[in-house]
Amino acid sequence: MPSANPIAVVTGASSGIGAVYADRLARRGYDLVLVARRIDRLRHLADTLCATHGIKVRSIEADLTEEAGLVQVEELLHTDEGIALLVNNAGNGKLSSTADMSDADTAATIALNVVAPTRLARAVLPAFLRRHSGAIINIASVMAFHPLPITTLYSATKSYVLMFSRGLQGELANTGVRVQAVLPAGTATEFYDHAGIPLSAFDPAVVMTTENLVDAALAGFDKGEEVTLPSVHDVSLWDAYEQARSALFGATQVGTPAPRYV
Numbered sequence: 314m315p316s317a318n319p320i321a322v323v324t325g326a327s328s329g330i331g332a333v334y335a336d337r338l339a340r341r342g343y344d345l346v347l348v349a350r351r352i353d354r355l356r357h358l359a360d361t362l363c364a365t366h367g368i369k370v371r372s373i374e375a376d377l378t379e380e381a382g383l384v385q386v387e388e389l390l391h392t393d394e395g396i397a398l399l400v401n402n403a404g405n406g407k408l409s410s411t412a413d414m415s416d417a418d419t420a421a422t423i424a425l426n427v428v429a430p431t432r433l434a435r436a437v438l439p440a441f442l443r444r445h446s447g448a449i450i451n452i453a454s455v456m457a458f459h460p461l462p463i464t465t466l467y468s469a470t471k472s473y474v475l476m477f478s479r480g481l482q483g484e485l486a487n488t489g490v491r492v493q494a495v496l497p498a499g500t501a502t503e504f505y506d507h508a509g510i511p512l513s514a515f516d517p518a519v520v521m522t523t524e525n526l527v528d529a530a531l532a533g534f535d536k537g538e539e540v541t542l543p544s545v546h547d548v549s550l551w552d553a554y555e556q557a558r559s560a561l562f563g564a565t566q567v568g569t570p571a572p573r574y575v
């Protein structure tokens with residue numbers, strides 16, 4: 314018997330931001346599909362959320378940097394008509410100079426942060442468009458617009474997520490399908506266990522709790538925001554950034570070299 318609840322697919326649900334998204338979406342009455350490599354954690358979370366909220370939860374053990382893992386989730390997104398929300402959350406990043414990163418880490422970050430959210434969005438979009446409804450939440454980062462010497466590759470991948478989201482928003486206008494880009498700043502998760510720099514190296518005053526992050530991001534989602542910056546108190550800063558970006562683009566469309574280059 315198919316569930317009456319809308320289904321949310323959350324990637325990277327075995328810890329951190331994804332695990333809190335799973336909890337919050339369960340509270341909102343979503344059935345869940347949880348995706349990550351650590352199936353033991355997924356099953357524990359699934360049992361807890363089922364018991365607490367009376368929802369249905371499926372756990373999928375998948376490495377989203379591998380073709381087989383991606384195909385598993387793509388097939389679900391292609392076929393399960395009950396899916397109403399995709400949270401592209403799984404991500405990683407080594408905080409390191411580009412020259413010092415290994416080829417394996419470089420490939421894994423591009424695969425997980427760029428290829429996976431792209432393929433999963435492409436997998437779910439046809440059904441969303443057919444139904445004129447559905448939403449994709451892409452977890453980017455504030456590093457998308459502010460590269461540091463130790464975040465070059467990571468920032469580039471998150472800038473892709475932001476641009477991919479902004480482009481989709483333009484494509485999907487008036488279709489009933491929504492895309493939200495969420496740009497967290499430092500958030501207290503296991504991300505730093507694998508990043509090469511421990512969370513303890515950061516000023517606690519600038520690190521947000523995962524619960525506060527996700528609750529703020531969902532508040533932005535409920536407001537209909539296209540880009541949500543949970544930690545930015547003065548939203549006029551983003552508005553000014555976007556206006557400057559648009560004005561700069563307009564200034565590129567002139568067809569003649571700028572005088573300073575002549």
Ligand SMILES: NC(=O)C1=CN([C@@H]2O[C@H](COP(=O)(O)OP(=O)(O)OC[C@H]3O[C@@H](n4cnc5c(N)ncnc54)[C@H](OP(=O)(O)O)[C@@H]3O)[C@@H](O)[C@H]2O)C=CC1
Nearest residue numbers: 325327328329330349350351376377404499500502503504
């Ligand atoms: N923490 C922060 O300061 C910030 C984080 N972000 C972004 O938030 C998102 C969530 O990260 P966060 O919660 O912080 O970190 P965590 O490390 O706690 O969570 C990362 C999640 O991604 C999953 N994951 C990692 N590698 C793979 C893989 N190869 N295949 C499938 N799933 C994988 C992990 O599960 P498993 O290991 O079980 O596979 C885990 O569930 C990321 O996109 C990150 O870039 C953005 C800004 C700030």
Ligand SMILES: CC(=O)[C@H](N)C(=O)O
Nearest residue numbers: 454455456497498499
């Ligand atoms: C400091 C970081 O790289 C963090 N993951 C972020 O995206 O802000």
